[in-house]
Amino acid sequence: MTSDLIAGPTTSRGEADDLGLDLAVLLSGRRVVCVGGGAVTARRVRRFLDAGALVEVISPVATDEVAELAASGEIRWTARPYAGPADLAGAWLVHTATGVRSVDAAVAADAEAQRTFCVDASAAGRGSAHVLASRRVETAAGPLRVAVHGGGDPRRAAGVAASVAAEVAAGAHDVRARRRRAGVGWVALVGGGPGDPGLLTLAGWQALRAADVVVVDRLAPREVLAALPSDVRIIDVGKAPGNHLMRQEDITETLVREARAGWGVVRLKGGDPYVLGRGGEERERLDAEGIPVRVVPGVTSAIAGPAAAGIPVTHRGLADGFTVVSAHDQLGAVPLRRDHTLVFLMGVARLASIVTTLVAGGHDPETPAAIVERAHRQGQRTTVARLADLPAVAERVGVQNPAVIVVGDVVTVSPHWAG
Ligand SMILES: C[S@@+](CC[C@H](N)C(=O)[O-])C[C@H]1O[C@@H](n2cnc3c(N)ncnc32)[C@H](O)[C@@H]1O
Known part of the structure; x- marks a missing residue:
């Protein structure tokens, strides 16, 4: 899992340009040493654990949360003061939050000397690594992480991360994968409601924001298509040349073909896919082909x-x-x-x-x-x-x-x- 850390470059040695570089680091299975056992450490330990890190806390005292994590074996707690560079041996990352500026400075200096990145909680915005405010957002095209660097102001960063994450969740952004998947893509059978774009569900809109291809019915809310990026491919199966409806078998074949080619496909229907909408047949066929498919219910006419x-x-x-x-x-x-x-x-x-x-x-x-x-x-x-x-x-x-x-x-x- 990608961690929430960001490493900042130094404009001159030790003087961080704290908004200069974004670099996600993978902490899974890697040793992280946290010096200090207070509330800041407790919060960060949770995040390091979420990222799969092997965490050791070094501190003579610790919050209940840290103590409980140690008792349950999720982290190691060495209950004594920081004892020097040997404590950092083998660490990929150091986090120091002792509440004592001189100790944090010593830990940071030792980490620097052994070329290990260090988050120094008592020197907001400085240090060789910074923790970002971050939110994970699930989208139809896969999960995203929104991470914000607040320039030494964590509350500001948290507020921006939360609001951008909410926008992504609300379908305000184009979240397509932007490239054809190597394997099979996916299909979402989306019920578009009776025609008013306002009656398309949020889940339906989110699926559209993640789609490379939209296969659209005559009675679907077609107005929403105008809000999609111009390179989203629209396949109109409501009216083929000569005003004939495309046959159901051909529509289903189209879904299979596009998903097999690696695209994310939304089948945008009128009303609800499962109310006289042939959604069940389409789903059965896609399931049989091994194509990931989900059904987004709609407001039925x-x-x-x-x-x-x-x-x-x-x-x-x-x-x-x-x-x-x-x-x-x-x-x-x-x-x-x-x-x-x-x-x-x-x-x-x-x-x-x-x-x-x-x-x-x-x-x-x-x-x-x-x-x-x-x-x-x-x-x-x-x-x-x-x-x-x-x-x-x-x-x-x-x-x-x-x-x-x-x-x-x-x-x-x-x-x-x-x-
Ligand atoms: C093939 S069925 C699809 C029904 C759709 N799956 C649903 O849940 O609304 C098409 C029929 O739905 C009805 N219909 C769909 N949209 C409508 C609308 N905006 N106003 C009135 N009837 C509508 C009409 O009876 C139309 O002939």
């Missing part, structure tokens, strides 16, 4: 669509459950009750046959119903009618895809319902 028109899919006293169904099948299996909300996706072309089947099956033809077109998109429109009248009303106003159809008493909650 099945719920957000009705909500855009003020229709809650459940509402106390009106509906305790709801069913989402593709218009194409399953019609015979849905509950035919006004207090159970039915939400149809991909139903516009077959609206008349849906209504006929529902009413023939025993659904109350007076049930309130609504069609929400282009929910959370430019040109959103809501049309309401009693179930039996819905096809005629829809035809009269010229309802078009994309649209969700909602059937149930919950429609009366909408401001669009006038009875």
Whole structure:
């Protein structure tokens, strides 16, 4: 693991230009000697241990934390005062924080004489090595460490490190790997929500910020693509030349091909990948190919669509459950009750046959119903009618895809319902 240390060059011997050089050092399996056993040492020992160092503390007294680490065998504690250069033998790094300036100066001088880097806690900003304020951030393209040198002001450094780390976590920065991986890349199946970029999740945006290639659907929130760097490759599978949709098998092949070539790929879908979105099939294939894949859930149009028109899919006293169904099948299996909300996706072309089947099956033809077109998109429109009248009303106003159809008493909650 990379440590959080930075070595500063000396502009002239012993006089550090403390912002001059950044150098991460690897402490894993390496001996680090800490002189002094107080609170500063305790904090730093934790970090050295996190970096995998073999830590020895030399101090006649120590804080409880240091004593406990020694008792549990995680560090070695030599309980006596610093005894001279022999104490530093074999150390890759020395840390001195005794609280006594003359002792720290002696330790630093001994370390210098044996050419071992030394962090001198009582000489902020000087010494041959400095500890940075640092934060580890997980990104879809792998972990990053944000490390800040505060020029001798550790609080300032900690504040900046925390805020930059938060920005990275929020997707404010381009965190792509910038080169093709030698082996296989990765795929994230990202649910983009119903279309409004504001309804893309933070996890979805983070994945986009790490992607080399974005394979995008017609109903995905395409506006967000404009905010990506111009060298991110966009593959539009919503409309191939001639206005034909790319076949599902070809889309899946594209994901496999791009990930096999070593790229980080986001498959940006509308709504949620697992709600009538064929995300399951894509995942199965990628799993079978041994390609790392993760699914980022999205806001589904099945719920957000009705909500855009003020229709809650459940509402106390009106509906305790709801069913989402593709218009194409399953019609015979849905509950035919006004207090159970039915939400149809991909139903516009077959609206008349849906209504006929529902009413023939025993659904109350007076049930309130609504069609929400282009929910959370430019040109959103809501049309309401009693179930039996819905096809005629829809035809009269010229309802078009994309649209969700909602059937149930919950429609009366909408401001669009006038009875
Ligand atoms: C192939 S399905 C994908 C559903 C998607 N996975 C989801 O969770 O929203 C496409 C259908 O979703 C619905 N849809 C998607 N976005 C919509 C929107 N913004 N407004 C209304 N309906 C939408 C329409 O019924 C459309 O025909």
